[in-house]
Amino acid sequence: EPEVTQTPSHQVTQMGQEVILRCVPISNHLYFYWYRQILGQKVEFLVSFYNNEISEKSEIFDDQFSVERPDGSNFTLKIRSTKLEDSAMYFCASRSGTSVAGELFFGEGSRLTVL
Amino acid sequence: AQSVTQPDIHITVSEGASLELRCNYSYGATPYLFWYVQSPGQGLQLLLKYFSGDTLVQGIKGFEAEFKRSQSSFNLRKPSVHWSDAAEYFCAVGHDNYGQNFVFGPGTRLSVLP
Numbered sequence: 001e002p003e004v005t006q007t008p009s010h011q012v013t014q015m016g017q018e019v020i021l022r023c024v025p026i027s028n029h030l031y032f033y034w035y036r037q038i039l040g041q042k043v044e045f046l047v048s049f050y051n052n053e054i055s056e057k058s059e060i061f062d063d064q065f066s067v068e069r070p071d072g073s074n075f076t077l078k079i080r081s082t083k084l085e086d087s088a089m090y091f092c093a094s095r096s097g098t099s100v101a102g103e104l105f106f107g108e109g110s111r112l113t114v115l
Numbered sequence: 116a117q118s119v120t121q122p123d124i125h126i127t128v129s130e131g132a133s134l135e136l137r138c139n140y141s142y143g144a145t146p147y148l149f150w151y152v153q154s155p156g157q158g159l160q161l162l163l164k165y166f167s168g169d170t171l172v173q174g175i176k177g178f179e180a181e182f183k184r185s186q187s188s189f190n191l192r193k194p195s196v197h198w199s200d201a202a203e204y205f206c207a208v209g210h211d212n213y214g215q216n217f218v219f220g221p222g223t224r225l226s227v228l229p
Contacts, residue, residue: 033217042220042221044219091158104149106158106161108157
C-alpha cells in the first residue's frame, strides 16, 4: 500500500541551527501539507503546497519556515534558525487531486528536539 | 471557522468493555469527518472517515462512528476494547481543500486496564 515517508524520524539540533525535514508523498498525489504537534497539544496546520507553490499557510509559518519540492518527489520543510519552541513532531501529508476532499495520508512524523 | 471538541481528555476502560469517544464539531455545512489514532511516538493512522451517505461508518480495527447532524457529533465506538487500543484518538473536520480547513480536536487518551 502506498504511504507517505518522512526522514529523519528524530532530529536533535542546537538552537539557531538550520533543519530540513524531508517527506516523500504518495507518487500520484498533488496536494502536500505540513502539520506539527507540540508535545501534549493538538495537531496544527502549517502550510499547504500545490502546483509548486504555497497555497495556504498559517500564522505559525513565519519567515523562518520554507517549503519546496526540489525534485518532483521530495517535499521538504526547512526551518532556517531553530528556536526552542520549534520542538515538536512534524507531520507531512498528501492527497490526490481527484476530488475536493479525499483522504489525507499522513507520514509517521519527524520529531524535532531543539536544545 | 470550524472547530472540533473532544470533551474527554482521558478515558480508562477495562479490556473487553465497550468504548465511546465523543466528538463535536462546529461548521455551517456538512463537513468531512475523520478519526485518527496515534500510538505513543507514532504517526497518525486513519481509522475511518465520513464524507456523505450512510451516517454509520465502519473503520479498521473494529471501530465505527456515527454522524449525527442534529447533534453535530461524530462519536467513535468499539464494542469490545483490546489492550492494543490504548492510544491517543483525534477527531478531525475538513472541508474545501483542507489546509487551514482541516482541523484536529485536542485528542482523547485511551487507557485500557487488563
